[in-house]
Amino acid sequence: MKAPPRPVIVLGVLALAGAAALALAPRDEPDAWLGYVEGEALYVAAPVSGTLATLPVQRGGTVRAGQPLFALDPRTTDAATAQARAELANAQAQRADLAQARQRAPELDVSRAAQASAQAQLARAEADYRRFDALAAKGFASRTQLDAARAARDVAAASLRQAEAEERSGKLTAGRAQQQAAAAAGVAGAEAALSAQQRRRDEIAPTAQASGTIEQTFFNPGEWVPANQPVVALLPADRRKLRFFVPQERIAALRPGAQVHFTCDGCGPARTATIRYIAPRAEFTPPVIYSERARSKLVFMVEAALPTNQPLPPGLPVAVSPQ
Structure with a gap:
């Protein structure tokens, strides 16, 4: 058999080399x-530490917006809320006491009775003085008797003014304006503290803010959860x-x-x-x-x-x- 000419062999080798180079050359990647x-993910945590009481969700499960995610033991938080409520009641009682009159109704009745008695004494002393004044003008009463009648009238008038002042004082509120302002501020502070505790009660039992998937849970019921440590990862x-x-x-x-x-x-x-x-x-x-x-x-x-x-x-x- 006759061997092929050398030029043909060379051309064949070049063709194979070109084909191999074309096959191995990097092709343009698609425009992608x-x-x-x-x-x-949202990492849901509680702002306080406590024992994990319930965990109604599981990893990979889906939740709806508003569905409970977990809850810590509420006993400590509930006790603090009760204390804040009691402090608010105490502040409100102090404010109400300072806003009332210094004297109660029975005490004011005593002041009014004393005022009526003083008015009667003044009326009698005034009548005695006019009588002695008329007698002294006719020479039938001495100067000493007239002076005594005048003094008795002045004492009775002073007693009436004292009784009236006592009644006005009894009608005043028990606290001064500054004391009442301080009591009102105390009530506002107690209300804010109670509101914060009620908010804390919601924060230890958070709900899902949006529908999604539970990507991970980090604690099991009964375990101690540090403050601000995520319990659930919600996607x-x-x-x-x-x-x-x-x-x-x-x-x-x-x-x-x-x-x-x-x-x-x-x-x-x-x-x-x-x-x-x-x-x-x-x-x-x-x-x-x-x-x-x-x-x-x-x-x-x-x-x-x-x-x-x-x-x-x-x-x-x-x-x-x-x-």
């Missing part, structure tokens, strides 16, 4: 930006978003409020999301984005809000493209 689903349905990374040469075309398409494994047809945030500075592609060609590029991080009817799990990889 890689990212993932992220959720912003609301409206707090899920896409976080993806756009090359620097494409970022200028994006604006907050614009919509993008995205796909993910098992998600079916392409879905839409609305851009809410664009990072002001570029960064290198984060290691979580697995792309040989894009891992060293400068990119901008972009966040897009998901519709509430698309509860995708956090961490799910997505591929995003402009609309």
Whole structure:
């Protein structure tokens, strides 16, 4: 068998090399930006420490807005609330006492009776003085008798004025204006303290502020929960978003409020999301984005809000493209 000419062999080798180079050359990746689903969980805690009494939710379960999440033992809080209520009652009683008259009704009746007696004595002393004055003018009464009658009349008038002053004093309130203002301030402070304790009672048994999924629970009933330590992590349905990374040469075309398409494994047809945030500075592609060609590029991080009817799990990889 005759061997092929050398030029033909060379051409064949070159063709194979070209085909191999074409097969191994990096192809242009589709116009898609890689990212993932992220959720912003709400970490629900109590402002005071205590024993976890009830935990009616479980990890992975769904809750509705207003549904109880957990409750601490309320006995200590209830005792503090009762104390604040008693202090308020005491402050209100002090204020009411200072606003009343110094003398009660029976004591005022005594003052009025003394005033009536003084009026009667004054009337008799006045009549005696007029009689002795008339007699003295005719020479039938001495100067001494007239002076005694005048003195008796003046004493009776003074006694009447004293009785009237005692009645007016008894009608005055028990406290001065400054004392009454201090008592009113004490009532306001006690009311604020009671309101704070009642609010604290609600805070040790919080409810879900929005519908969502229980992402994690950190304590079990019967365990001691420190103050401000999260007990439940709630992921609301409206707090899920896409976080993806756009090359620097494409970022200028994006604006907050614009919509993008995205796909993910098992998600079916392409879905839409609305851009809410664009990072002001570029960064290198984060290691979580697995792309040989894009891992060293400068990119901008972009966040897009998901519709509430698309509860995708956090961490799910997505591929995003402009609309």
